Amino acid sequence: MPNYFLSANTSSEQSLAIERSIRTAIPDLIKIANLEEIAKDIANHPNAPTYILVAGPADNAAYIDRFVDIATQQLGRFFFILISADISTGNYKRLIRTGNADWVSVAGAPQEIAEIFAKRRSNSALAEKASVEPEKPTTIAFLPAAGGVGNTTMVTEIGTWLKTQKANKDRRICVVDLDFQTSHICDYLDVEPRLQIQEVSENPDRLDAQLFDIFVTHHSSGLDVIAAPRSKFDIASLNMGALDNLFEIIAKRYDLILIDLPVTWFAWTVDIISNSNAVVVTGINTIPCLRQLAQTLAVVRDARPGLPQDKVAVVVNRCDRTLLGGVERRQHVQSVLGDEQVFYVGNDSAALVESANTGTPLALSGGSRKTIKEISTIAEYCLGANAPNVKAA
Ligand SMILES: Nc1ncnc2c1ncn2[C@@H]1O[C@H](COP(=O)(O)OP(=O)(O)OP(=O)(O)O)[C@@H](O)[C@H]1O
Ligand SMILES: [Mg+2]
Structure with missing residues (x-):
């Protein structure tokens, strides 16, 4: 299962800290500079669920709009997880309503990401049955x-x-x-x-x-x-x-x-x-x-x-x-x-x-x-x- 890490609109210091912390839970993380890089790599994993972990800014309206847009267009192929400081409940709801995105806090990142993975694995087993x-x-x-x-x-x-x-x-x-x-x-x-x-x-x-x-x-x-x-x-x-x-x-x-x-x-x-x-x-x-x-x-x-x-x-x-x-x-x-x-x-x-x-x-x-x-x-x-x-x- 390929998991990509992308840093957007965050300082390189902060992005490195986040990457280091989530690598403890997901050692095979593939770091990318933009979403286009996934297109090249994805041919190697045609059927696997793909997670895209994005370290981004919190509550930046234009950024969240773009994030929601991209997540909405994915039709279930990719699942996005925004890693940021606290976001508002309204923005959180907008993300998860897409059905293709979720949010975790910087502090809780590795564990909350693991929980999302487990929940989605279990849900797809349930849906199949x-x-x-x-x-x-x-x-x-x-x-x-x-x-x-x-x-x-x-x-x-x-x-x-x-x-x-x-x-x-x-x-x-x-x-x-x-x-x-x-x-x-x-x-x-x-x-x-x-x-x-x-x-x-x-x-x-x-x-x-x-x-x-x-x-x-x-x-x-x-x-x-x-x-x-x-x-x-x-x-x-x-x-x-x-x-x-x-x-x-x-x-x-x-x-x-x-x-x-x-x-x-x-x-x-x-x-x-x-x-x-x-x-x-x-x-x-x-x-x-x-x-x-x-x-x-x-x-x-x-x-x-x-x-x-x-x-x-x-x-x-x-x-x-x-x-x-x-x-x-x-x-x-x-x-x-x-x-x-x-x-x-x-x-x-x-x-x-x-x-x-x-x-x-x-x-x-x-x-x-x-x-x-x-x-x-x-x-x-x-x-x-x-x-x-x-x-x-
Ligand atoms: N997690 C919660 N945090 C705070 N308040 C809550 C929470 N859950 C329910 N409440 C409040 O508790 C009160 C009782 O809730 P609710 O009416 O759902 O209980 P009930 O089990 O259906 O009660 P009843 O026995 O009357 O049918 C309501 O005022 C509701 O807003
Ligand atoms: Mg009742």
Whole structure:
């Protein structure tokens, strides 16, 4: 796999320092003076993925525009990684939306580059395996271990994030809110819920494609939302046949279905979990919640014996950060959850509470690069969950 290193608009001293640091992780780096040199060399590696690592300036508008332009035109042949001082969240989003570029900080370069390589390797394995059954939608059930841990935030952010990525423009994605009594997905997206769940439950046979259309809310990001207005409707009496009909239509309409489950366990929760490709259990990093996470995982595995290890994941949300950017009390998570596959999401109240209050998810507003990276990693896991037995990124 050829990896090229190009220095653009940086001092030669800085460029040398960056090159030296990334050579520790990528010893066979090929240094080039301009992109044209790749054209000569590429004939030697016709099918290998090619990474182009560029040491460049941070937040130079003209430079980022050019970078985005070049990355956009690559059609997946090359992948660009900009190595620079801090860039704005807006510029970061522009880079990764191309689908052919990413950014790493000068300080974190060797390790963050290795992470990008690993993530992309794993994603292409997932995509290859998923293509075995391209017709089937991918369904992910998000199950909170406790109330208020950010289950709805994850579903909403992941859905909108995916929908705003160029690569997913044609992918039909929906979120389904099964938290009927305290439903709040629509508040987070500033749209109106349209599903009449009581009507569906009372007259399950009436639900057809036409009626379903009336029940769907379209968000400006392209994400579809299937959610009912909050009501004290007795969820325990929800007609299972009605829920079956609803999901049968949803499965025909969408490629990716993200389900927001309520914290309370109902008889139909088992059905939802049994029909999902993966289950993501959400919680926070406190000892009581870690215990609830462990118990919820046990209940999930009990309800769905044989569910492969990599089809269950945990999101530990609202994590505090150490001074060096790591996760505070990570060892607590590891001691309670052992080998579970865990995704960490940092506490980003400035952005996430603001995003909830204004009904504008991070994909469309601000947020720290770190939070966006963390959410996009879970989103990619969701996309690949249809693949049989592949370890997630
Ligand atoms: N990573 C985070 N950092 C900071 N605040 C967060 C984070 N994730 C979620 N929040 C905030 O936590 C609050 C609860 O989140 P959310 O409504 O998604 O939780 P929930 O699990 O769906 O709750 P419920 O049990 O009511 O359904 C919201 O105000 C949300 O903005
Ligand atoms: Mg919720």
